[in-house]
Amino acid sequence: MHEFSIMSQLVERVVEEARKRNAKRVIEVELYVGQLSFLNSEQMRFAYSVLSKGTILENSHLIINIIDARVKCEVCGFDGKPDYIDDASYHVSAPLFLCPVCGSPVEVLEGRGCIIRRVKLEI
Numbered sequence: 001m002h003e004f005s006i007m008s009q010l011v012e013r014v015v016e017e018a019r020k021r022n023a024k025r026v027i028e029v030e031l032y033v034g035q036l037s038f039l040n041s042e043q044m045r046f047a048y049s050v051l052s053k054g055t056i057l058e059n060s061h062l063i064i065n066i067i068d069a070r071v072k073c074e075v076c077g078f079d080g081k082p083d084y085i086d087d088a089s090y091h092v093s094a095p096l097f098l099c100p101v102c103g104s105p106v107e108v109l110e111g112r113g114c115i116i117r118r119v120k121l122e123i
């Protein structure tokens with residue numbers, strides 16, 4: 001499961017950070033998850049609760065913020081959301097990002113990956 005490997009890396013990083021700061025425990029972890037990463041929030045929460053057990057993260061609160069996709073077109077200057085992002089078949093097919101205005105390939109500015117925005121520690 002994709003979510004599990006992502007969360008495993010994340011938990012490891014937070015444990016490392018908490019250790020560096022001599023924290024007693026982790027209270028809260030806030031994530032920014034790109035819409036284009038197609039990570040399932042429920043599965044992320046489940047993975048988090050399993051992986052955090054027995055670590056300094058146990059019983060901490062996980063906040064997941066989904067970040068909308070934003071693309072930029074070099075040809076016509078369009079800057080915004082790709083318009084077909086809700087297509088269900090999109091999950092299985094290879095992502096192809098085209099400008100909704102002129103149809104040129106676009107550059108993805110936001111909405112990819114998963115980053116740790118903030119970690120609240122009890123020192």
Ligand SMILES: [Zn+2]
Nearest residue numbers: 073076099102
């Ligand atoms: Zn365009």
